[in-house]
Amino acid sequence: MNSSLKIGLISYRSNPHCGGQGVYIRHLSHALADLGHNVEVIAGPPDPLLNNQPNNRLNNNVTLTMLKTLDLYNPENLFRTPTLNELADPINLIEWLDVSTMGYPEPMTFGMRVKKHLKETKKKYDIIHDNQGLSYGILSLAKKMPVTATIHHPMMVDRRLAIQSTKSFLKKVKALRWYSFISMQKKVAKKLSCIITVSESSKKDIAKEFNIPESKFKTIPIGINTNNFYPMETIKKQPGRIIVTNSADTPLKGLYHLLFAIKGVLKTRPVKLVVIGSPKKNGGIENLIKKLEIGQHIKFTGRIDHEQFVKEYAKASLAVVPSLYEGFGLPVGEAMACRVPVICTTGGALPEVAGDAAKLVPPANAKALEKAILELLDDPSQREALAQKGYQRVLKEFTWEKTAIRTVEAYREIINDYH
Incomplete structure (x- = not known):
């Protein structure tokens, strides 16, 4: 029962310095590997090895596979025009056309890239764990192996607030277009047997917004990295x-x-x-x-x-x-x-x-x-x-070890149900 698992962690956008999703992948992969599991992170840009500093890299027991994407949201070359060679790839073409019409296709196209990558490499896992991508490509993998996904919070809330915060009709339309990937995520989430989320509040809101029974969720709070965040008593507090x-x-x-x-x-x-x-x-x-x-x-x-x-x-x-x-x-x-x-x-x-x-x-x-x-x-x-x-x-x-132990318990249930 306590045998090690081969886990594929899928993350379409993996910034390890900001945004809860990149932090989640980095620390969860470390904690799962520390428990003795075989973990591979399949990631989109930016590279989790950014800056090559020891506390920013995936540890030695985690394999990292970076999939090549157009990376059109790279702040150093934002919305660049791809070369004709790049656009000869159908997935790249879909991504560029969607971005050109103010959409956000990354979750969908990254799922397509993962599906293609696994078909070409014939890789197999005990379970695939998707990080808020919820793409059709990931769903199609669920026919071949156990798949779960973490949804951190319902993106409909972001969309609603983005629309409410502006009086401009054009900006409202832009917000609707940008969040158009949500309809895909709703369809995919409904078809997964079990979804992991990070709080009871998220569980209730996702269940309501996605119209999914709460019984399909496992709530697993995430950890805080106390190696990176700790009291520094030698520094004097500044009033105000x-x-x-x-x-x-x-x-x-x-x-x-x-x-x-x-x-x-x-x-x-x-x-x-x-x-x-x-x-x-x-x-x-x-x-x-x-x-x-x-x-x-x-x-x-x-x-x-x-x-x-x-x-x-x-x-x-x-x-x-x-x-x-x-x-x-x-x-x-x-x-x-x-x-x-x-x-x-x-x-x-x-x-x-x-x-x-x-x-x-x-x-x-x-x-x-x-x-x-x-x-x-x-x-x-x-x-x-x-x-x-x-x-x-x-x-x-809030320790990452506790998060990893509870995540593995969820994995084993999902694997047993699948088989």
Whole structure:
């Protein structure tokens, strides 16, 4: 019963530095291999070996196979025009035509590439585990071997918020076109025998949005990497310094509301908001900062490595996670692992991660954020109590080993049902 499994982990987009999905693949593959399983990651760009640093590479027990794609979303060569040679490949042609008409074909075309790759190499696995791609290509593999998928959260929520956040009819149409892959994902998800998700909140929302019975889901919370996120006691906290990791202009991440809250806080006391990452050039966030005239109180770090990230956490008096919705909420767990007190919204699964170890406010409510920030900044003993509670919670509840053990239990059930 405890024999090692041959596992194929499929990830169409695999950035190991940002986005829950890339982090998930990197750490889950490590943890499964550490349990003695034979793991192969079949990935799309960017390469999980990015920067070739030891803590960014897949470990020695994990095989990595990178499939060649057009990589049209590479920020260094965004939406490039492919060569005629490249377009001679039918999958490349489909991808380029879809991107040219404002679609997002990567999940679908990567599934086609995986199917083709496995046919050519005749590779076999005990189970294939797809990471939120939910493509027709992956579904066709389910006829030949056990297949499961992780859905982190329902993308319909992103689509809805993207449409609601703009008054422009053209931008609404663009959002609908961009999220057109969702209809494929709904069809594929319905046909899989079992789906893994990362929180009870995600399970309920995916079941409702995809019209799938909740009994088909296994909820397996993800881990926090305490080798990358940990307290740094040697660095002195800076009074009034607030950290937020949601730098995206995406409405879902709620940074707009936090900026309004900071404007309110500044009427009472000086604060510095440190935003990990960079804003979109001339995007909504940059424009709002100018409009609110709070530029000198906001610092964008740009892209930073893990060591610098931990130092930023160590200097902060508190962390804020203002997301309107999260399928899990890694930033809450990462801040708690660094022993930083957290304010977060009740959007999606955030309360499940936070438990009683963070200060909770309603999503999309700048006034509530402002009040919570002022309360915590004025109360050192409450900050200390939350920091300690959060730290203990991560060590007890959110380890990658625990995630991997529960994932393997799910795999064995799915394999038995298949056979």
